[in-house]
Amino acid sequence: MGDTVIFWFRRDLRVRDQPALAAAAARGPVVPVFVMDDTLRRPAGANRLAFMLDTLADLDEASLGGNLVVRNGRPADVLGDIAEETGATAIYATDDHGPYGRRRDDEVGDTLSARGLEVHYVDSNYAVAPDNVKTGSGTAYKVFTPFYRSWSEFGWAEPTGDIDVEWVTGVTSDGLPEAPETTADLPPVGEKAAMERFEWFLEHAAEDYDDARDRPAVDGTSKMSPYLKWGVVHPRQLLAKIDGRKKGEQTYRKEIAWREFYADVLYTRPETARQAFNDKMTDMEVDGGDLADERFDAWCRGETGYPIVDAGMRQLLAEGWMHNRVRMIVASFLVKDLHVDWTRGARHFMEQLVDGDLASNQHGWQWVAGTGTDASPYFRIFNPTSQGKKFDPSGDYVRQYVPELASLGAKEIHEPWTASAGQPSSYPSPIVDHAAEREDSLERYDRLKSTWG
DNA sequence: TTTTGAGTTGTTCGA
């Protein structure tokens, strides 16, 4: 019945609330395909790649009846070949708005259209796809709050239910490659695990989200980020379960909107994945050379001598994930205390993070570095000690990831150099003096400003 | 075109 069509999975690894898949299934039997594109492996990082491959295995087993066709190669070639083998006449996929995805999809569209195949990009990975929310004069927003108002008014579809799909069986598959070795303890995969976690969040953490989300020792966030990254859940599904009247849930809704805002910013200004959004900040003095390399390495390993920074960096290595509050603290430390270019920190995050999303990651870093949209004022420099005391008052977060300090009490753990019994010898002394580096950052900013005329 | 109000997440200092 109907023509055979290909459904090309990319960053939408789910079968529920899947408009693109529904559109494919309405045409006829569906060949579910995932293309192991060589360029996919490189930027992904081992943690994210491992999570993606396990997610695909779960999707295949739980929802595709084991019919997933995995092929290695260039998407245009692979999809063309499969179409030839199966007699498929059309390819359906969820639209991808990232810089790489756009280039790839344009090429695939051109190549396959030339071969007489239909290519349909449907829906997006966002409640409101990038390039839709505009100011009154038709330009993209550069400030979150007005974007948020406009985005809310724009609205989005309700999630759709289960779809009946006739999967095409017996198509040759290269099979999933072995997941790369990773020492990180990654989250459970699959739509079921994701939705169970979200239900847990709604029941136990959403109410206190406003406060608890800032406390890294508390399990107070939804932890949806890896699932959103691969489209295991769609933001529509989360928004539909959020009560807009409750304070905590309102705040959560804003966090979803931040993800959409940054996707929109990156879509409009793709070069900001690598360069300052605010070009007046491009010439900010940063440190290079051996000393900067040494400090950067100490930051990566979690050996800066500032407990909350080291706990965060070690959590990243251990779990491929870091609590959001701590991401800001360690980013501020790298940029404002170590004077290292934000792009180096952002790259390290992308290499490690299981939820690494180019738009959110790069623009989160730009916000901290003061180079981005709505950037924090230059004088807003996080003090790692007071941030530690304020958001990890018991010290439990530090204790979990920095065992050398486990014996210190709450009063001393965020400044072990003051410990009455002396600083534990296994833990490094601070590699820089925060007060002095803060002054240095302010002076660098003053010098930059003086060049603006 | 001009005006007006507002802008994620902080720190320090002095009263």
Next chain:
DNA sequence: GTCGAACAACTCAAA
């Protein structure tokens, strides 16, 4: 210990 002001203008977005 608590609280408000200063930090420094600038750009954005809508009226």
